[in-house]
Amino acid sequence: MKLTFDQVARRAKKLVRDGDVSQAVTLYQEFIDAFPKNGRARKALAELTSNGEKSPRSLQQRLDEVVSLYQKGQVQQSYVKASALIEESAELALAWNIRGASAFRMGMLEIAENSLRKAIDLKPDFSGALSNLGTLYFHQGKMDAACEILAEAIKVNxxxxxxxxxxxxxLYKLGRLDAAEKYFVQAVKANPKYAEAYNNLGTVLFDRGRLPAAQQGFAFAAKMKxxxxxxxxxxLYIQAILCDWAGIDEFERSADRIGIQGQAIEPFTMLSYEDDPKHQMHRSQAYARTNxxxxxxPVFGKPREKTAKLKIGYFSADFHNHATVSLMMGLFKHHDRSRFEIHAFSYGQVQQGxxxxxxxxxxxxxxNVFGVSDEEMVERARQKDLDIAIELKGYTRQGRTAVFAYKLAPIQMNYVGYPGTLGTDFIDYVVADEVVIPKEYKDYYTEKVIYLPDSYQPNDNCREIADTVTTRADFGLPEDGFVFCCFNGNYKITPREFDIWMRLLNKVEGSVLWLFHSNDWAVKNLRGEAMARGVDPDRLVFxxxxxxxxxxxxxxHADLFLDTFNVNAHTTASDALWAGLPVITKPGKQFAARVAASLLHAVGMTELVAKSDEDYESIAxxxxLNPEKLAKVRRKLSDNRSTHPLFDSERYTRHLEAAYTRAYDLYREGKAAEDIQVK
Structure with a gap:
């Protein structure tokens, strides 16, 4: 049965919307071959092929070019060319889709949404456009809308x-890990070479504690792309958590490129692999540019008069029973409420305690801003009219540094949570001291530095130590042997310090090493590493x-705390010192590698700050081997705990408040942020 021209025209228009211009041209040509005198058909074919090029496939070729540009990551060019095609033919659903996807990647979210909606209007079963719109809603935190539109995309395709x-x-963002895992598995089933889906599967498996499976997921992703x-x-980060040190050689082959050249990474993952503040800064800058x-x-008007109370906003996912908040309770308790108005914004999953x-x-x-979109969190923060916004998480898990890009307050600070620079242009200051950021390394921090006079780390001098009646045997420790201790997360341990620890065990008869039990796989691997160094694995107690x-x-029940190198003991060092346990450390170059030295300076125990690896081993x-020397050190620490600044919570709070005031005064005077030295 022959088709009428109107039927042919309808089919041709649908083919054009679907991006198959060449088939539309063929359909018109076949009709003209059958009805050579039909003027309407000849006119339609001429309009379809008269795009300034000689080839009748020119429109198809141009669509193919736009798609190719987008796939190659040349989003500005793909946006411009897709827009030009739409000017010529507004019914090209594929061009609208590419325009929307390109606009999204360029940060033009309103144009992106309108373009993708137009593509779907033209072609309701366009799964690619539905998927892209769902991704846009996900990015905007519109989770219900994203779920609905993505489910429609899957139904269509x-x-x-x-x-x-x-x-x-x-679903992962909503905390529905089981369901998220199932969809990531479906993604890799649909496309067995889908590197990003393997990466996401690794992420959800990591959060569910299935560490070897998560490592395998990330390994597949890295292999596919x-x-x-x-x-x-x-x-590599999971390998560090597992104390699988095979990852170290793999890291060293790409140390000067990973997270520095090409694709950005989460900077925290590499802290334990390398003590290099310059590389860590470059990783943070790349991460910030990408994310x-x-x-x-907003335009923050310069205040004419000094405010009666500075409004400080602290932002964290850890406002519950967490190490960071444990350290900060003394600060919150001692804030001068006659001069400061304090607001806490909690976006963590833990809702009680x-x-x-x-x-x-x-x-x-x-x-409580858990689960709200970035835009809503920003709006709720701005309603407080904050003077200073404090980022307490940075590039640690659950961090939401992205909200600070909106400028929550005219002054924004990086404080406590992440031991390094955030590498952004919207965080004005990092809170530090002259030990964690000495002058020779200051250029590796994009923020201006607030130098507190003692240690950057807050502490609470009211932390309770339980009055327990326990013995060493209760913890699997020998009653008489010397107990070396390190309660740091196992991911911080590298062969460099472990070699020293094993030599110490071999030299100190009857001694043991008391470590924190991070996971069963790390226990197995560390005991295997001990055996390889000639040490009975049972001398490692967890x-x-x-x-x-x-x-x-x-x-x-411990005698001496031995610190790790690239990432020191942070809260764990404060724990030990507050409990009266001496800590030996060897400071490195980056912030994370100098924290314990900062704490020891502030508690007046600098004799425990080693100058080299050899010195570290010699002091330990x-x-x-000399109990009287150790007893003297312990007595000194006991005395210094109450006489030196580290655990003087009120003194610390006054110094931090002085920094806040100085930063605000600079802003009020119309001056740019500058390094602040608190005396």
């Missing part, structure tokens, strides 16, 4: 790997997690 992957991402640094970095698309900035309840009573307002006050109490051996 059950093999849409990208839709499965993005929907998995939405050359120079997929983010997947490789996560694989923080700067939205329109004794510490949270106590904290909420120490601030002027406690905002401590389980306890409540804070009981954890502090068990320090009395000397104290282990």
């Amino acid at each position: 059950p093999n849409d790997a990208e839709a499965y992957n993005t929907l998995g991402g939405v 050359a120079n997929y640094w983010s997947a490789l970095s996560q694989k 923080f698309h700067k939205p329109p900035q 004794q510490t949270r309840d106590r904290l909420s009573g120490l601030v002027d307002s406690f905002e 401590a389980q997690r306890l409540r804070e006050k009981e954890h502090l109490a068990r320090h009395k 051996l000397d104290l282990a």
Whole structure:
């Protein structure tokens, strides 16, 4: 049965919307061959092929070019060319889709949404456009809308790997890990070479504690895509957590490229692999450029008069029973409420607990912003009219540094949570001291530096140590042998310090090494490494997690705390010192490698700050073999705990408040941020 021209025209228009211009041309040509005198058909064919090029496939070729540009990452060119095609033919659904996807990647979110909606209007079963719109909604934090549109994309195309992957991402953000895992699995089934889906599967498996499986997921992702640094970095990070040191050689082959050239990575993952503040800065800068698309900035009018109370906003996912808040409770308790108005913004999953309840009573307002979009969090923060916004998480898990790109306050600070620079242009200051950021390394921090006079780290001098009646045997320790201790996360341990520790065990008869039990795989690997160094693996004793006050109490059964190098003991060092346990450290170059030295300076125990690896080993051996020397050190620490600045919470708070005031005064005077030295 022959088709009428109107039927042919309808089919041709649908083919054009679907991006198949060449088939539309063929359809018109076949009709003209059958009805050579039909003027309407000849006119339609002429309009379809008269785009300034000689070839009748010119429009198809131009569509193919736009798609190719987008796939190659040349999004500005693809946006311009897609827009030009739309000017000529507004019914090209594929061009609208590419325009929308390109606009999204360029940060033009309104144009992106309108373009993708137009593509779907023209072609309701366009799974690619549905998937892209779902991704846009996910980026905007519109989780319900994202779920709905992505489910529609999968219904239209059950093999849409990208839709499965993005929907998995939405469910992951909502904390529905089981469902997220299933969708990531569906994504890799639909596309067995889908590197990003393997990467996301690794992420959800990591969060579910299935570490070897997560490592395998990241390994697959890195294998599927050359120079997929983010997947490789996560694989290496898990290997560090597992104390699988085979990852060290793999890291060293790409140390000057991973997260520095090409694709950005999460900077935290590489802290334990390398003590290099310059490389860490470059990783942070690359991460910031990739992840923080700067939205329109508010105009903060310069205040004419000094405000009666500075409004300080602290932002964290850890306002519950967490190490960071444990350190900060003294600060919150001692804030001068006659001069400062304190607001806490909690975006963590933990919604209750004794510490949270106590904290909420120490601030002027406690905002629960868990699960809200970036835009809503920004709006709620701006309603407080903050003078200073404090980022307490940085590039650690659950961090939401992206909200600071919106400018929550005219002054923004990086404080406590992340031991290094954030590498952004919207964080003005980093809180530090002259030990963690000495002048020779200051150029590796994009923020201006606030130098506190003692240590940058806050402490609470009211932390309770349980009055327990326990013995060493209760923890699997020998009653008489010397107990070396390191309660740091196992990921911080590298062969460099482990070699020293094993030599110490061999030189100190009957001694043991008391470590924190991070996971069973790390226990197995560390015991294997001990055996390889000629040490009975049973001389490694592992401590389980306890409540804070009981954890502090068990320090009395250890003799000496041995620090790790690239990433020091942070809270764990403060724990030990507060509990009266001496800490030996060897400072490195980057912030993370100098924290314990900062704490020891502030508590007046600089004799425990080694000058080299050899010195570190020598100090530890000397104290282990000479009980009278160790006893003298312990007595000094006991005295200094109450006489030196480290645990003087009120003194610390006054110094930090002086820094806040100085930063605000500079802003009020119309001056740019500058280094601040608190005396």
